[in-house]
Amino acid sequence: MLAKEFYFQNKVIKVKHISFFLSLIVTATLVYILNHPLGPAPALGKFLSPFEGFWQNAENEKKFNDETFSFPELKDKVSVVFDERLVPHIFAQNNEDLFYMQGYITAKYRLWQMDIQTQNAAGRVSEVVGEKALDNDRLQRRIGLQYGAEKAEEFINQDPESKAILTAYCNGVNAYIKSLSPKDYPIEYKLLGYAPEEWKPIKVALLLKNMANMLSVYEFDIENTNFIQKYGEKEFQHLYTEVDDFKDFIIPEKTPFDFKAEEGFARTTDKPIRDKSEVITAKDQPVYESYNNVLKKPDEITGSNNWAVSGAKTKSGKPLLCNDPHLELNLPSIWYEMHLVSPTINVYGATLPGAPCVISGFNDSIAWGVTNAGRDVRDWFAIKFKDDKQEEYMVDGKWEKTIKRIEHIYLKNSKEFLDTVLYTRYGPIVFDKTFRNAKGKQLLALKWTAHQPSNEFKTFYLMNQGKNYDDYRNALKNYTCPSQNFVFASRSNDIAIVEQGKHPNVSSEITDGTNSKNDWTAYIPSEHNPSVKNPERGFVSSANQFPVDATYPYPISKVGVYENFRSIRINRMLSDTNKMDVTTMQKMHSDNYNIFAEMILPTLLELEKGKETAEQTQLLEFLTGWNYRNDADKKEPVVFEEWANAFNDMLWDEMLDPNLPMKRPNSYLTANFLKTDSTSIFYDNLQTGERETREMIVSIAFQKAAAKLKEKYGSFDKIPDWGTYKATTVMHLAKLDPLSKLNVYCGGNRGIINATSDRHGPSWRMIVDFGAMKGYCVYPGGESGNPGSKFYDNLVEKWSKGEYFEANFSADIETVKKKALFTNQFNNK
Amino acid sequence: MQLIRNIIIIALLSFLLQLVFPWWIICLIGFIVGYFGADKPWQAFVAGFCAVFLVWFGYAFYIDHNNNHLLSSKIIQLFHLPNAVSIIIVSALVGGLSCGLATLTGRLLKNIA
Numbered sequence: 001m002l003a004k005e006f007y008f009q010n011k012v013i014k015v016k017h018i019s020f021f022l023s024l025i026v027t028a029t030l031v032y033i034l035n036h037p038l039g040p041a042p043a044l045g046k047f048l049s050p051f052e053g054f055w056q057n058a059e060n061e062k063k064f065n066d067e068t069f070s071f072p073e074l075k076d077k078v079s080v081v082f083d084e085r086l087v088p089h090i091f092a093q094n095n096e097d098l099f100y101m102q103g104y105i106t107a108k109y110r111l112w113q114m115d116i117q118t119q120n121a122a123g124r125v126s127e128v129v130g131e132k133a134l135d136n137d138r139l140q141r142r143i144g145l146q147y148g149a150e151k152a153e154e155f156i157n158q159d160p161e162s163k164a165i166l167t168a169y170c171n172g173v174n175a176y177i178k179s180l181s182p183k184d185y186p187i188e189y190k191l192l193g194y195a196p197e198e199w200k201p202i203k204v205a206l207l208l209k210n211m212a213n214m215l216s217v218y219e220f221d222i223e224n225t226n227f228i229q230k231y232g233e234k235e236f237q238h239l240y241t242e243v244d245d246f247k248d249f250i251i252p253e254k255t256p257f258d259f260k261a262e263e264g265f266a267r268t269t270d271k272p273i274r275d276k277s278e279v280i281t282a283k284d285q286p287v288y289e290s291y292n293n294v295l296k297k298p299d300e301i302t303g304s305n306n307w308a309v310s311g312a313k314t315k316s317g318k319p320l321l322c323n324d325p326h327l328e329l330n331l332p333s334i335w336y337e338m339h340l341v342s343p344t345i346n347v348y349g350a351t352l353p354g355a356p357c358v359i360s361g362f363n364d365s366i367a368w369g370v371t372n373a374g375r376d377v378r379d380w381f382a383i384k385f386k387d388d389k390q391e392e393y394m395v396d397g398k399w400e401k402t403i404k405r406i407e408h409i410y411l412k413n414s415k416e417f418l419d420t421v422l423y424t425r426y427g428p429i430v431f432d433k434t435f436r437n438a439k440g441k442q443l444l445a446l447k448w449t450a451h452q453p454s455n456e457f458k459t460f461y462l463m464n465q466g467k468n469y470d471d472y473r474n475a476l477k478n479y480t481c482p483s484q485n486f487v488f489a490s491r492s493n494d495i496a497i498v499e500q501g502k503h504p505n506v507s508s509e510i511t512d513g514t515n516s517k518n519d520w521t522a523y524i525p526s527e528h529n530p531s532v533k534n535p536e537r538g539f540v541s542s543a544n545q546f547p548v549d550a551t552y553p554y555p556i557s558k559v560g561v562y563e564n565f566r567s568i569r570i571n572r573m574l575s576d577t578n579k580m581d582v583t584t585m586q587k588m589h590s591d592n593y594n595i596f597a598e599m600i601l602p603t604l605l606e607l608e609k610g611k612e613t614a615e616q617t618q619l620l621e622f623l624t625g626w627n628y629r630n631d632a633d634k635k636e637p638v639v640f641e642e643w644a645n646a647f648n649d650m651l652w653d654e655m656l657d658p659n660l661p662m663k664r665p666n667s668y669l670t671a672n673f674l675k676t677d678s679t680s681i682f683y684d685n686l687q688t689g690e691r692e693t694r695e696m697i698v699s700i701a702f703q704k705a706a707a708k709l710k711e712k713y714g715s716f717d718k719i720p721d722w723g724t725y726k727a728t729t730v731m732h733l734a735k736l737d738p739l740s741k742l743n744v745y746c747g748g749n750r751g752i753i754n755a756t757s758d759r760h761g762p763s764w765r766m767i768v769d770f771g772a773m774k775g776y777c778v779y780p781g782g783e784s785g786n787p788g789s790k791f792y793d794n795l796v797e798k799w800s801k802g803e804y805f806e807a808n809f810s811a812d813i814e815t816v817k818k819k820a821l822f823t824n825q826f827n828n829k
Numbered sequence: 830m831q832l833i834r835n836i837i838i839i840a841l842l843s844f845l846l847q848l849v850f851p852w853w854i855i856c857l858i859g860f861i862v863g864y865f866g867a868d869k870p871w872q873a874f875v876a877g878f879c880a881v882f883l884v885w886f887g888y889a890f891y892i893d894h895n896n897n898h899l900l901s902s903k904i905i906q907l908f909h910l911p912n913a914v915s916i917i918i919v920s921a922l923v924g925g926l927s928c929g930l931a932t933l934t935g936r937l938l939k940n941i942a
Contacts, residue, residue, distance in 0.1 A: 019870075020937035027930040031853050034923060045927065048920040049852035050888040054904055055920070058896035182851075187900075191907075738906035788900035 037193045047190055052183035054190055057788040064822040073100065073171060074828035080105055081820045083808050086783035086791040089339040089816045096168040098342040099356045101826065103172025106336055106353050107199070110785040111176070112186035113332045114354035115196055116733060118203040121145045121210035123409065128194055130412035135436075141407040142421050142430045143295065145213060148451045149205035155453035156205065162458050166201045169356040173199035187787060188734060199354075204457070207354045208481075212450035214327070216482035216501075217297050218561040219376040222444070223663040225510045230660060239665050239682070242546050242558040243672045248567040250485055250499060250541070251532045251548040261553040264522025265505050293431040293438045294661040300750055302326065302760070303563050304371035305589075306487040307541035307570055308495040310534060315581040316771020319489035322585050323360050323369020324762035326755045329730040331740060331793060333781025335359075335764045339809060339816075340464070346811040347464040348775055350764045353785075357460035360764060362775050364811070365467045366490045367768035371542045373483035373499050374561055376506045377449040379520070381426040381513030382442045390422055390432075390443075394514045400425060426513060427451055445513060447520065449502050454480035469494045469533065476500045477526050485542035491770045497540040498531040499547050508559040524554050539574040543567040543753075564668045565595040565751035582776060585767045590802030591753040592630040597640055599671040601628070604643065607698040616706050618716055630754075632723030632747040639719065641749070642708060647674075647701035653686055667751055722747060726758055730780050730796060732787075739787045744780070746800040754802070767804065775807035831868050832876055838862055839880035839928065844888075855881050855924060856931035863935025870936050877932025882925030889917045 005014045034045030047053040064082075076093035078101045083089065088105045092098035107114065119125055123140035125133035140146075156162045177196050189195060228236045247253055304325040311317045327334055335350035338358065349361015360369045386392040392399040405428070407419040422429040426445040431438035455478050462475035472488045476498055479486075483501025488494070504520035511518045530548040532540060543566035547556065573588055574580075605624060612620055619639055626636035651674075652664040665673065673680070674694070683694045692700070706716075713719050723745040732739035748754030748761065755761055767776040780799045784791035798805070810816055817823065839862050843855045859877035867873035893901050893913055901913040910916050 014941070016937070016940040020934065020941055023930065023934040023937050027856065027927070027934045030930060031856055031927055034927060035853060044923055045852050048885075048916075048923050049847070050885055050892055050920060051847040052852055053920075054900065055889050055892045058892050058900035060892075060895040061897050061899065062895050736907065738903040787903055788896060790897070790899060 042191050042193055054187055054788075056183045057187040057190070057786055059784075059786065059789045061790050066823045066825070068825040068827065070827050070829065071175065072829060073175065074826060076828055078826040079813060080824040080826070081813065081816050082822055082824070083816070083819050084821055085337075085795070085805060086821065087337050087339065087808070088783075089341065089808065089813075091341045091813045091816075093343065095342050095345065096164060098340055098345065099165045100168040100172035100175075102338065102340060102351070102356055103169035103174075103199070104176045105172075105338075106351065107173040107176035109783060110332055110336055110353035111173075111196055112188040113733060113785050114173075114199070114203075114207075116188070117210055118206040118354060121149070121206040121213065122203075123407070126409055126411045126417070128192055128412065134409065134411070134417060137409050138407070138417075138419050138435055139430075140213075141409070141419060142428055142435060143213070143446060144421075144428045144448070144451050145206065145209040146407075147405065147423075147428070148212070148448075149202055149209045151451065151453045152205040152208060152455070153202045156201070156455045156457065159455060159458065162455055162461065163201075165356050165461060166204055166457070169204070170199050170201055173354075186785065191734070191736075204355045207352060208454075208456055209450055211352075212448075212482045214482070215302060215372045215374075215484075216377050216448070216450060217295065218374045219378045219506070219508070220297070220559070220561070220663045221378070221380045221508060221510050222294050223661055224508055224559065226660050227655075227662045228509065230657075230662075231654075238677075238680075239673065240559050240669065242560045242562065243669070246546060246564050246668075247549075248564065248571045249546055249548050250497060250567075251530045251552070252535050252537055253549050254551055255532050255535065255548075257528075257551060257553055259528055259553060261555075262522055262525060262528070265524070265554050289659050289661075290436070290438075291658070291661045292436040295430070300563060300666050302372055303544040303566065303750075303755055305541075305543045305566060305570060305753060305755070305762075306369040306371045306485065306497075307539060307574060308367075308487050308489040308497070309574065309580050310495045310538045311493045311770075313538040313574075313578050313580055314771065315579045316769065318491065318770035319493060319495050320580060320582070320585055320770070321362070321367040321369060321487060321489040321495075321768045322589065322766065323371075323487065324589055324755075324765045325360065325370060325372075326760055327763040328759055329728065329756075329761050329763065329780050331730050331732045331781055331787075332785035333763065333779055335779050335781070337777060337779065337783060339807070341811050341813075345465050346809075348807050348809045349766065349777075350779070355457065357457060357464050359460055360766060361464070362766075362768045362809075363464065363466070364491070364773060364809075366463075366472060366488065367770070367775075368463055368466075368472065368489075369487050369766060370484040371487075372544055373485050373501055373547070374544050374563075375483045375499070375501060375503055375547075376508065376557055376559075376561070377481060377483060377501065377503065379426070379447045379504075379506050379511055380444040381424070381447060381511050381518070383424055383426075383429065383445050383513045384442065393424060395425065396514070396516050402429075424513065426519065444510065449481040449504065452480065452502070454478075454502070456480060468492060469496060472496070473498070473527075479526075485547075487540060487542060489768065489770065491773070493770075494534060495540050496531065496533040497542055499529050499542075500526070501529070502526075503529070503554075506557065508557050528554065537575065541567065541570045541574060543570055560666060560669050562668070563666065563751065565599075566753050566755065568595050569593055569753055581771075582767055582769050582774075586776075586802065586804065588753060589762070589765050589767070590747075592747040592749075594628045594630050594637070594640075594749065594752050596644070596667050596671055596751045597626070597628045597630075597637075600644065600674055601626070601640060603675055604647070604698055604702075607695050608702050611699045612702070612706075615716070616702070619706060619709075622716075630722055630747050630749045630752055632745055633721050634747075635719050635721055637722040637749070638725045639705070639709065641725075642705035643702055646704040646708075647698060650685055650692075650697045650701050650704075651682060654682060726756075728756055728758055728761065728800075730793065731759065741780075741793050741796050744796060744800050762799075765799070765804065773809075775809055776804035777807055778804045831866070832872050835862055835866050835872075835876035835932075836880045836883075838866065839877055839932070840884050843881055843928065844884050847884075852924070853927070855928040859928040859930075859932035860935035860938075863932035864939050864942075865935075867932065867936040867939075870933055873936035874929045874933040876929075878925040878929030881928035882921045885924035886917060886921035889920050893917060
């Protein structure tokens with residue numbers, strides 16, 4: 001038997017006291033630990049409790065019930081019918097109720113995604129994940145996304161109609177947020193241990209700025225300046241200028257324009273478009289010496305396809321319209337499919353969760369879709385400060401004051417980080433000694449159309465209820481940034497395309513900020529943007545290519561950032577085919593023909609001939625018989641991809657100088673370079689002592705590719721097919737593999753109409769047929785953002801096979817209800 | 830008998846109160862039942878543990894069944910667990926242990942009160 005008490009320092013200590021306190025301490029410690037996050041793991045007690053943890057996000061897959069809700073904020077009754085794919089069909093009696101409910105329903109299925117995307121744009125991820133996001137947050141703030149969003153919000157508020165829609169939408173989102181208790185939060189909040197916050201109009205503006213930051217970033221002023229400094233203006237023109245024999249512009253060749261350029265746009269053909277007499281020449285230009293001081297941009301433009309075919313070339317005699325915007329493939333998907341109906345609206349299409357209206361879609365009169373224009377809308381101005389205090393800088397011989405904007409960044413541990421950003425008349429100084437230790441001789445200010453007041457939502461609001469071509473053009477007037485090619489078709493048999501955005505007279509190199517003449521002095525008026533209506537050839541199309549030929553009265557910088565491959569293929573297919581129908585369009589969306597391979601492979605094979613080993617002959621013969629299609633079940637694309645990549649790395653090794661950020665010419669320019677220049681100094685590999693030639697690096701690249709394939713797969717017979725090799729991933733936004741869709745088997749690649757690479761691809765495919773007045777859509781995701789729902793990623797498979805769903809698009813609620821999974825009824829009392 | 834009675838009381842109360850209160854309410858319930866109702870300390874622990882283990886296991890199992898293991902199959906990958914049942918058991922253990930210890934503490938308080 002144990003003693004029941006003992007003595008310690010002359011005091012009686014009873015065992016029962018000790019056991020109670022021990023038990024209490026153990027229990028309290030355990031509960032404390034289970035109620036708090038452990039490193040990256042969530043608070044386990046909370047997270048694992050079936051009453052409030054992740055289990056609450058595991059939806060009942062077996063029954064779906066009709067429900068009725070009461071919302072006194074509504075003006076009238078609203079019905080929301082969810083179809084078999086969980087696409088909501090919202091039927092409202094007025095537009096405010098419609099957008100209120102769009103906000104409510106979107107939040108119900110996509111809340112976390114809306115929240116994290118805007119927090120990222122606002123530079124507030126540190127609040128959620130802590131200090132590791134601080135650098136990202138500072139960058140987001142310093143390029144002025146929040147600054148631009150504030151201006152946009154102010155501007156939107158000046159338009160009563162826009163303000164009313166935006167307010168209604170936000171009220172709807174907030175009504176949903178308010179209805180939640182912690183057990184109802186989306187699972188990501190539970191994993192990361194935080195809570196949703198009120199949805200404000202600024203967040204809608206931030207979403208737009210987020211898009212601008214994804215799509216309107218194709219300027220390489222610093223990289224170009226660095227290149228010119230090292231290799232000279234002549235090589236720059238040679239390597240980076242759009243090639244003359246490209247003819248597949250967005251606006252068909254020789255389309256006449258009935259206007260002249262406004263003042264401020266001096267016409268030069270292939271130089272940066274401003275009068276550069278006063279600009280510091282590249283020779284004595286300051287440059288940044290680290291890649292940390294250059295904004296990251298994809299080497300190849302983030303692309304998309306759209307086209308419309310006139311009734312003259314279709315089976316039905318009415319137009320067909322297609323759109324597939326290519327973006328990073330993520331879960332929850334960037335798009336949310338919706339059908340919105342009110343007495344003045346009946347629109348269907350892809351919405352951007354967190355913002356009102358349909359972005360790419362159709363109504364019963366018109367259809368429209370977007371591709372990225374990729375026009376340069378940013379400039380970097382070299383700033384001359386008076387002294388180290390950086391309170392004043394020189395413009396036209398006078399000192400102007402900088403404005404200090406203090407950014408308050410809150411970290412997860414509730415500490416605050418203060419970042420001072422200097423603003424000049426041009427815009428913010430992004431990199432300086434306080435941020436990423438900018439080692440340039442002079443600091444640069446960023447000017448960007450995304451900083452300017454704008455109201456892009458008005459465009460979509462008007463487009464959603466548009467009836468004809470005039471409505472479409474009128475809607476576009478409000479659209480500033482990111483510049484997009486808006487394709488259009490109407491039931492009344494018009495087709496058109498406009499490259500819409502606010503386009504200043506920009507420079508392709510760093511600009512001298514001490515002279516105000518170098519500032520943007522003019523913008524192309526909206527009605528002068530490149531456009532064409534009902535062209536003779538019977539179709540309009542865009543795929544991120546160079547927009548227009550020299551008949552266009554305004555100069556457009558020919559420094560090549562454009563992706564011309566897909567436009568060649570699209571135009572070839574659309575020209576060659578008549579009597580087109582929905583099936584033709586579906587086949588086009590899934591077309592895997594590789595124009596890059598068509599352009600480059602014969603030259604590669606020709607140059608390589610005779611240099612291979614007996615074993616490698618197998619590979620070459622294999623490639624010789626290839627039909628240039630990147631189909632999922634083919635092995636040739638794997639070999640081609642490895643060879644082309646190895647060649648590209650060797651050819652442009654000059655652009656890998658770690659102390660001088662430069663950009664490689666893109667694949668289209670590279671393909672032309674290989675074919676037309678046989679003696680360039682760039683064929684030389686800097687790593688070796690000898691001087692390489694074109695033939696040599698083609699051959700070395702082939703050897704490297706063959707060696708890599710052999711090492712990786714053992715023998716050439718075991719090379720996997722393209723779909724397996726490419727392993728397309730649709731990744732969860734928090735980069736968690738178990739919540740992602742890995743190894744999606746499909747064909748395609750960059751530069752191909754089916755632009756599905758490993759992480760990018762058609763984020764939304766839409767076909768509208770005005771003959772039958774039907775729409776067909778599919779996207780790589782699902783309507784629910786909840787990984788615990790069967791609607792989370794259920795569309796991916798059909799998407800990967802190039803199949804579609806028919807949109808249940810009727811203004812009659814009873815027709816829509818025939819295919820309903822369940823209905824939500826919202827009463828206003 | 831007393832053990833079974835305590836299990837039932839804790840199970841019922843924890844099921845009902847967890848619909849409203851955070852998960853740690855199970856500790857409060859265990860503590861009170863342990864103080865007023867338990868016989869021996871080990872029985873107190875067993876009562877608290879079994880009650881919440883059963884409730885959490887049962888509820889999680891029910892949810893998982895209706896969900897066709899869709900979410901649990903993803904969560905087990907995050908936690909490096911082998912199968913859906915294991916995450917149900919881990920959940921139930923966390924709840925059971927917390928309540929068991931709290932019930933024991935309640936019972937031990939009675940010893941000195």
